[in-house]
Each structure stands twice: as structure tokens, then as C-alpha cells.
Amino acid sequence: RYTPNIHCCSKVCNRHMIFTGTVREIGSQAVWSLSSCKPGFGVDQLRDDNLETYWQSDGSQPHLVNIQFRRKTTVKMLCIYADYKSDESYTPSKISVRVGNNFHNLQEIRQLEMVEPSGWIHIPLLDLVNNPIRTFMIQIAVLANHQNGRDTHMRQIKVYTPVEESSIGKFPRCTTVDFMMYRTIR
């Protein structure tokens, strides 16, 4: 359950996986809500593709980010941007990821500790047979911050779903344009 610190420092998260059509960001298909926030530092700042703006919580721990989809969605990975140098005591240090159908039957599937992160944290969400999970709801809980800070900053969160590239037949992606151009009619 515990995973060491994984981060990559690029500004654009998962750029090459998006370009190769492996994953797709689906946060826009969900309804986002927060347990608390300071005015002007809320969901919009968390989802605005801007690493300068951030969510700042304004309540007691655990701070929660709730992501609710309209239908059961396959989620492969979560990415959170955290930067200890800018946020210091507001930087989360212990995060718990829970999934379920609604607020009442959430189950923790991942917990991670971060030590002075600076960049994107990739959190793969896989089930017991290493498949991406399918869920209606994801809840990200900030259980603790660096230096025991009360409130937390989170600069950006992204949710990724795997893309079935081959439109016909359950095959892996094809790699040449010669194959790809016959794949579909547009």
C-alpha cells in the first residue's frame, strides 16, 4: 500500500502518454467538490491547468477532494502537483485515495507518503489484478501536511483513463501510419 515518492518535474503532466493516445484526461467529466476552501482558492484553481494557482483548504483535517463521475468510469491514474519549495507547511505529506459508489461506501485503495515533493506525483489506481479501477467516485484525503501544517495547498489534480486505441477487435495499438489510416472511417 505504501509507495515511495514518485514524481516527475515536467510542466505538462503525462505529455507523451497523451500524445501516444495511451491515456486521456477525464476530469472534465466529473463533478468536483472540496471539504473546505478559502474564497478564491477553490475547485477552479485546482483544475485550471495553471501551476501558479492552488486550492487552499480552510477547515480541519482530513481535507477532502471529491471527484464524482456521472457513470462508472475506468480510472488508471491520478496525478497531483505538489511543490514543497513553494508551499512548505501547506504541502501534503500523507494522502489517502478512496473509491466507491458514493460518500457512504468509500474504501481506501491507496495511501502514500510524500517527502518534500516537487512536481507531479503519479498515483496509479489499480485493483488486485492490476487493472485500472472502475468507480463512480474518488476521494482524495489529505491526512497530514509537512511540518504538521493544518491547511493544505494543492496546485493541480488530473485524472486519467486508459484509451482503447484500436477501434476494432481487442488488440493493442498499432504503431505505423500504414495500419492506423485504415483503422477507421472518419
Next chain:
Amino acid sequence: MTVLQEPVQAAVWHALNHYAYRDAVFLAERLYAEVHSEEALFLLATCYYRSGKEYKAYHLLKGHSCTTPQCKYLLAKCCVELSKLAEGEQILTGGVLNKQKSQDDIITEFGDSACFTLALLGQIYWYVELVWLFGILPLEPSPGDPSYLQNYSHSGSGMEPPPPPGPPKKAISRISQVGTKSVFAQSGNSRELIPNPFNLTQTTAPQTSSTPQVLSPTIAAPPNVQPRRSSRLFTSASSTAKENSKKLKMKFPTKIPNRKTKTKMGKGGITPSNLNESIEILKLDSSISEGKGNISSPQFQAFNLQKAAADGLMTLMRDIGRGYLALCSYNCREAINILSQLPSHHYNTGWVLGQIGRAHFEVAEYMQAERIFSEVRRIESYRVEGMEIYSTTLWHLQKDVALSALSKDLTDMDKNSPEPWCVAGNCFSLQREHDIAIKFFTRAIQVDPSFAYAYTLLGHELVLTEELEKALGCFRNAIRLNKRHYNAWYGLGMIYYKQEKFNLAEIHFKKALSINPQSSVLLCHIGVVQHALKKSDHALETLNRAISIDPKNPLCKFHRASILFANEKYKAALQELEELKQIVPKESLVYFLIGKVYKKLGQTHLALMNFSWAMDLDPKGANNQIKEAIDKRYLPDDDEPVTPDDYPYYSTAEVEESQESSMTDADDTQLHTTESDEDTFNL
């Protein structure tokens, strides 16, 4: 093969008078391709301008020399519309480098249209507030044009008070400006004010005085009768011409060979009525020639020339019509043949090449289509019709640079047509920015709600973002607008396939196939669906058909190989795959499938070799099925329960590919337990 110019011009004006701009443009394009005269150029530019596409008229006139006053005037007008004021001024007055023309020069040069020219110049100056030049203009009444003077005096009486800080000259400028506006407002049809603008090239010798009587009994028959005849046809009181044509229709029953072919067309420049009209006007000439039995020989020759020219036009129209019909019936190779046989001055035009490009596109010959479309762009950079097909071609070929250049050019040029927005949407779709692509396709629909292809493209994007219900709605909209839009039927079939409603998928694919029977991609899909419905024999038959129609489609062979594999016909599958290896040597999937076959045959070393080749060819490493297939070889004692698994795509190791390698190593130990091999072919 000469084409008679006057009747075609008459037909174009007729169409313009009836606001049938697409017909007018089509005919004018043909006429200009045939006779590269400045008159035809002007006519084409007029058609573009009147149909609201000033930028097309501008680009057309810019690209060719304009020496006649009417061309210059129209070009200047376009410049003003497009806010290119300096250029407009330069055209009218000679500009900075040449000696600036004085007003008298302008009046002499432009003759009857001088009043409008001066007014336009005034408008330009007003925009740039060069008041001192402007002050002299309204003092010159325009010669020979009483209506302008009349409007001017009317407006003079109703003029607005001069703005306070301006000198008296500015007041005059206001008058002129108001005058200008009123002139343009009042004369809806400026042609009426210009009595005889066209230098009609008389290709034939003067005819006898008896000929005009057939046309318009009211006209007296002076000896040199052609100009009058033409101007009758040109006036907006075109009922006369129509009456005459009707009379002739009764007198000379006409055979219109390609009329039937036109009725099937949902789109395209020619409508039956328009063609009929032009045929009628031409038949006037030919029937006249037939009617006159015993005429003197120069006139006889003249009539023969006319007849030949009329025949030439008819042949041209008929060939174009046949080609277009073939294209609409998706008889694409036939269409390409027919259209390629057109004379080269017609072949090398935007419309014809656009149709040929589309024909190549519909049979998935994307390289040829791209070549042809880039030629279209070179010849007619202002053409937007057909560019949406070009953009989809570039999308298939994954040429993102060309596609984004095309998108920028077109959206800069014309924001009011759906085609540029479709191009923009395709551009972003290729970059996998599906939300932005959706936004652009929606914009295309807003600009023109009857453009079916925009709905189809939007539907495809929605499928890619997994909004299947909305996508269904879009495809249905496209079908509502055009029942023969086979791409939309295909789209519906794909959605049902994704939802595993294979029966429905097959029905919709077959419906698409009935519209476009030559599409190997469709046949391929049908084959796969039939296999999913356990009708493997049918599937193989369908795929055989696909391969015979288009041997270059590698996916057909691939799917045939996979069906053979699923039916345990390993040798046949291998043979197919070996052939495929020759055709597409760098495709990772081919080696993957070969590896699977060898694995089934127990030849593990060959299997491993092929799997590792497959992995090498897929540097992004996203194809984890391959990895799993290999890893299973490493752990032969692994007897974890087999979980039937349809999406054995990813493992943690693969996810971390952009990360430090330590993570990857750590995860390798908790290895793949899913049994994926046989199940991946559970189609």
C-alpha cells in the same frame, strides 16, 4: 473545343439574378477555365462577391492581371471590404510609385463607372481621413449618369449637419459619403446603371437581321444587332429570355442528355433548371442554324461555329455531370477516370480537382488525395469547399504540421463557412485535444446547421471522449440532413460495436456499405463484427472481398489472420502474416500476432523472438500485452487462476515509464498474473 461565351455568360447572369449563387459560381468557373479572358475573370469574381465571399473575389483578381476598369473597380471594392485600404487606393489611383492619377484621368479611364469609382475612393479617404483630397470630389457630377446625380441631390437635401470641429470640406465629405451610401442603397442591381459594361467578344460574323426576331420580337432589327441581343439577355427583366426559351422549347423539342443525371444530386453547382436554361439559350443558336436552310456561306459557317461551340459546352457539362454522378454513387474509380479525361484547362481547376481528391479519399487512397488537394490549394488558395475532406485526409496520414497550417490559413481567411472550422477541429483532434476539437466542430455547426459532415466529425470526437449517447445524437443528425452520408451510418455502427451490440453494429455497417460498396475499411469492420457474432465463415468471406477490392489495405489481411488464428488455422494465419510482414515491415502488431501463433504451435523460441521484435517496434512501450506475453514465458510455473480479461492493457510497470527506474524495478516483482493471450482474441 470552343465554348460559346455569350450564352454561358447569359446563363450566369440569369443565375445571379435569381440569387442562385452556387449555380452561377459553378458555371462561371467553367467559363473562366475555358476562356481565360478578363471578362470571364470579372464575371467569376462578381459571382464570388455576390455570394458573399469577398475574399475569394479578392484572391482571384489579385492572382491575375486586371487591366479593365471593371476588374479594377471590383478589386478595389473587395479591398475596401477586407479593410485593405492602401491597396484599394493604389488600384484606383496608381498609388505611390506610379504617378497619381488625377480625377480627370480616373473619369476617363472608368467611363460610366467613374461615379462609383470616385465614390469608392471617397470612402477610402473617409476611412483614412484624408479630407483635403476628398473635398474636390462631390463637385464633379458624374457624366452620363443621371440617376447618380438624382440620388446625390436627394441626399444633399437630407444631409446631416457637419460635425462641429470640422472645416467646411469635411461637411462636403459627409455629403459625399451619404451620397455614396444612398446610391448603393438605392440601386440594388448596379448593372442597370451601367448600360453596356461587357466587351462582348463576337466570335461569329454578324448574323442576318432575321435572327433577333426569334429571340425578342419587340426589338427592331438593325444591321449590327449583336450588342442589343446580348443586353436583352443581360437585363434583370430576364422574363423575356425565359419566354423566348419557352417558346423555343415548344418549337424545338430539345434533348437534354444529362438532365436526368442532375436530379440525383444533393449538392453541386448545377441544378436541372440552370442547366436547362443554358441549354435553352444555346439551343437558340443551334436551332436558328437549323432553321435557316438556305443561307449564304459565311453565315452558314458562322452558324456551324456556333453549333460546334454549343456542342462543346454540352459535352463538357455532360462529362462533368457523369463524373459527378459517379462520385455521388461512390463509383470512385469511374469518377476519377471520367474527370481525368476532361481537357486540361478544366481539369486544373479547383472544383474538378476537388472532386477527384474526394474520390481518392472515399476509397482510402489518402496519399493520392493529399497530393491532389495540395494542388487545389496551390491553384485556388481561396477555395474552402472540399477542404474539410482534405483535413480528414491529413488526419488519417497524421500530418499534423500541414494540418495546423491549413487550419490557420483557412480560419484566418473565412470565419463564416463551416469548412474552416471543421479543419480546425480535425487539427486539434489529431493533437488529442478532444475538448477543443469538439468546440470547433460545434462552431462549424453553428455557422451552418445544414452541414452534415460537421455533425459526423463531432460524433467521432464524442466517441473518443466516451460520450456515446451524445455521439449517437450527432450521427443521427448527420443522417437526418443527408441520408447518404455513409460516414454517419458507420459511426452509429461503431458505437453499437463498442457497446457490444454486434447485431445492430452489423446492420449499420451494412447500411453504410450499401451506400459505398467499394470501401474496404467498411468490409473489414463487417468481417470483424461477423466473427464476433460467431459467423466466422461469413467473416472470412467478407474479408476476402475486402482484400480483392483493395489489396493495399493491410488491416484486412491482419484481421483475416487473426480470425484464422482464432479458428486454429495456424498455418494459414502464419502465411497471411508473413505476407503482411513484407507489406508493412515495421508494424508491431504483426510480430505480436506471429508470436502468438508460434506460441500456440509450441515454438517458443520463435515466439519470443517475435515478441521482442514487437516490443522493439513499439518504443513507447504502451503495449503491455506484449510484455505480458513474454513474461509468461519467464514464469512457466505460474499457475495463478486465469481471469478472462478483455482489457489487459496496463500494469504498474508500464505506467511508471516516465519515472525513475527504481519504481519500475520494484513493480516488476509483483508481476502480471493475468492470462491474456487467448482472451485477447475473444472478438
